[in-house]
Amino acid sequence: MPAFEALNCAVAGISPDSPESHRKFAEKLEIAFPLLSDPDHGFIEACGFWAAKKMYGKEYMGVERSTVIADPGGKVVKIFRKVKVAGHAEKVLEALKETAV
Numbered sequence: 220m221p222a223f224e225a226l227n228c229a230v231a232g233i234s235p236d237s238p239e240s241h242r243k244f245a246e247k248l249e250i251a252f253p254l255l256s257d258p259d260h261g262f263i264e265a266c267g268f269w270a271a272k273k274m275y276g277k278e279y280m281g282v283e284r285s286t287v288i289a290d291p292g293g294k295v296v297k298i299f300r301k302v303k304v305a306g307h308a309e310k311v312l313e314a315l316k317e318t319a320v
Contacts, residue, residue: 220251222308226315234282235260268300286311288318 223230230252234241241254263269263282270283286299288311296318299311 222312223315226312228315231255233257233262235263288314290318 220230231254232250232252233255235258236244236254236256237258238256241256244250245254257263260269260282266285266287268283268285269280271278272281272283273279283300284302284304286302286307287295288297289295297314299307299314
């Protein structure tokens, strides 16, 4: 988080999980940024991140883990889709530095 703060970057997460689930998750992992709840996944769908997924041969709809970088005016400047957690924060930091957001 200090690296994002040094770039004057706000961080937030969003998922269909409940606020209570988010609170427990944030406490467990000591997450210091807001976790927003979108139980009807209206925002997630509007962004195109509600997608068909497969696990053990079964297809279902769920959140496609993604990251959006927006400038201070709210204009989207970069989207990372199908994010893998390992190493992702570093990729986002590099993109922030390149885009000078």
